[in-house]
Amino acid sequence: MEHWKRTIERANRFFMQGELVDAREAYLQALALAQVLFERWADADEAVAACVISHHNLADLHLRLNQPEESAEYLCAIHQRLLQTMQDPRLSPALREAALRQSSKTYVELLNFISEHGEYPRPHRLLHIDTASPASHHHGVH
Numbered sequence: 001m002e003h004w005k006r007t008i009e010r011a012n013r014f015f016m017q018g019e020l021v022d023a024r025e026a027y028l029q030a031l032a033l034a035q036v037l038f039e040r041w042a043d044a045d046e047a048v049a050a051c052v053i054s055h056h057n058l059a060d061l062h063l064r065l066n067q068p069e070e071s072a073e074y075l076c077a078i079h080q081r082l083l084q085t086m087q088d089p090r091l092s093p094a095l096r097e098a099a100l101r102q103s104s105k106t107y108v109e110l111l112n113f114i115s116e117h118g119e120y121p122r123p124h125r126l127l128h129i130d131t132a133s134p135a136s137h138h139h140g141v142h
Contacts, residue, residue: 003033008026030053038050045098048098075109076126079126
């Protein structure tokens with residue numbers, strides 16, 4: 001957890017200084033750490049939050065680089081990951097519940113992105129599937 005935190009903080013400093021290539025590199029390292037530790041982290045809420053933050057920071061970075069399509073990919077990837085986590089019976093109930101709680105945040109981020117930047121194929125497909133699936137009833141449940 002500490003290593004991930006330090007990596008994110010370093011990435012945020014680069015981002016604030018406008019050093020976007022270095023920021024992207026550090027955000028990608030943080031994302032890799034969060035993904036490797038996702039099922040092994042002692043605290044399920046922290047594990048899920050680290051993954052969400054890593055994806056959302058990369059999405060913000062790509063917007064700053066004027067690459068909304070890449071941004072949409074990161075927003076979709078994490079929302080999809082949470083939906084899959086919620087439905088994976090081999091994962092711990094704590095991790096599945098943490099994914100459920102965070103999924104409302106990733107859903108809102110996707111909707112905000114679309115309202116600001118328009119439609120892209122992957123968010124459109126993902127949200128279409130999301131609203132058609134039984135899992136769609138989870139939004140707003142905490």
